[in-house]
Amino acid sequence: MSRGPVDPRLLQLSGPTRRWTAVLAVVTALRTVALVISGIIVGRTSASVITDGTGLADHRAALGVLALLVVARTALAWVEQRYSHRAAAQATEDLRVRALTVLAHRDPRTVDRAEWRTLLTEGTEGLGPYLTGYLPALMSTALATPAVLLVVWFLDAGSAIVAVVTLPLIPVFMWLVGTLTAGRTEKKLMTLGVLSDQLLDLVTGLPTLRALGRLSAPVAEVRRLSDRHRRSTVEVLRIAFLSSMVLEFLATLSIALVAVGIGFRLLDGSMTLAAGLTVLIIIPEVYNPVRQVGTRFHDARDGIVAVDRILTLLTARSDGDTTAHPGTTGEAGGRVSEERDAQDGQGGQGLTVTFDHLSATGRDGPRPRDVTGTARPGQLTVLTGPNGAGKTTALLALLGIATDGVTGTARVTAGPGTGPRLTGTELWDRTSYLPQRPVLDTADATAVGDTSGLSLGQRQRAAVHAELDRSRTTGRDLLLLDEPTAHLDTPNARTMVEALRRRAAEGATVLIASHDPLVTAAADHHIEVRP
Structure with a gap:
């Protein structure tokens, strides 16, 4: 009290x-x-x-x-x-x-x-x-x-x-x-x-x-x-x-x-x-x-x-709460690193995402369990798995937001998987993250008008469109999206997937958490997530 x-x-x-x-x-x-x-x-x-x-x-x-x-x-x-x-x-x-x-x-x-x-x-x-x-x-x-x-x-x-x-x-x-x-x-x-x-x-x-x-x-x-x-x-x-x-x-x-x-x-x-x-x-x-x-x-x-x-x-x-947040992310093993060990010249290299036996213990046990895989530049990679398997948690662990009960590693490196690791603001400056229910900011609202009457699908399309534009103009070459097609019909979902594939073809690393068959079919690479 x-x-x-x-x-x-x-x-x-x-x-x-x-x-x-x-x-x-x-x-x-x-x-x-x-x-x-x-x-x-x-x-x-x-x-x-x-x-x-x-x-x-x-x-x-x-x-x-x-x-x-x-x-x-x-x-x-x-x-x-x-x-x-x-x-x-x-x-x-x-x-x-x-x-x-x-x-x-x-x-x-x-x-x-x-x-x-x-x-x-x-x-x-x-x-x-x-x-x-x-x-x-x-x-x-x-x-x-x-x-x-x-x-x-x-x-x-x-x-x-x-x-x-x-x-x-x-x-x-x-x-x-x-x-x-x-x-x-x-x-x-x-x-x-x-x-x-x-x-x-x-x-x-x-x-x-x-x-x-x-x-x-x-x-x-x-x-x-x-x-x-x-x-x-x-x-x-x-x-x-x-x-x-x-x-x-x-x-x-x-x-x-x-x-x-x-x-x-x-x-x-x-x-x-x-x-x-x-x-x-x-x-x-x-x-x-x-x-x-x-x-x-x-x-x-x-x-x-x-x-x-x-x-x-x-x-x-x-007082020193070590809960990770944008600007203090790093290896998802319960530790938050503040060090910047990226080498000069890494800005021109693509980013590689590596999951190495990543697990996160929650109320219902490990979700996800032992996730291992790699997402590379120029590819559209999908974290696949049923609802509740822990796909969202895997993305949050990669960003350093989810740390409680996390074992294994989730890391982002410049260039190949053995390149310098990105941490802190260096990672967030090159990352575009879109959660399941994105909130349109002022710029997005100006682009689409009054957002109060938009459906979830309309908000999703507007948010993805704004994030893709922002990633191009700011040089953010790592895109993390959580169920971007969850509220879309098939034609709009197909249009969004094509836009994401074009962004990957431009050299970005696109990692999507989804169980949508349309997304998994269009992916270049899959990483399985099991509960």
């Missing part, structure tokens, strides 16, 4: 959060000064009017200062609201991009997509309430509460003692509530992740269910998951409501105790009216920040849980 009210990892890794925290500290300090001075002016002016019989006209200067302070407090509140939402949006985007970048570089077999889909959508939305509500309340508690309490001490030590005794009760109840809600919030996010994942699977399989006449089959399961999510959400809301009521009651009771003490001291003459009114005006600001922390805590709980998971992911990466 997080390491305190404000996780230091968040300040370390998120620039927008650091900047907003600094701005917030200044705003809170200025607002506290304005609040205390306003309370003193109102208290003394009111006491003077009551006891001395003076009119408001006799206090023009004080009222003028008070008006300026009200304007200043309004301006500070506007600054806080305006920049807090901007900082929340920037911080949310920054964390999402960082997390997606790390996840994209990890072995996809180890990534729980349902969980991370929920954390990076529903979960990170809670960062907004955290930065716009919880963090300002926490800053006020750290700065405003001690400052106001110190002023109260100088005005009336008895009231300050009552505040010091009653104030810790609120954090104690906040801790108890936080302990109760922590597990329930994580449970709610987990339930939402399962529900969203199953709903996405359902939407993807609707055509099949409709063809089989089974559209109503998943209704009961969806209803069960929805009820489970509803119950977990209601549990969190119930605790939040009860805790808010308790915090309000404690704060109100504490202020009432201070007011009663002030009343008795005014009666026996041990306290001036000006001091009593001033204390009564500013004493709520001792409790209000702490109370707001408790109230805002529940609004930000989803964000706290999600951000903790994201920060754990990012810090594991920065």
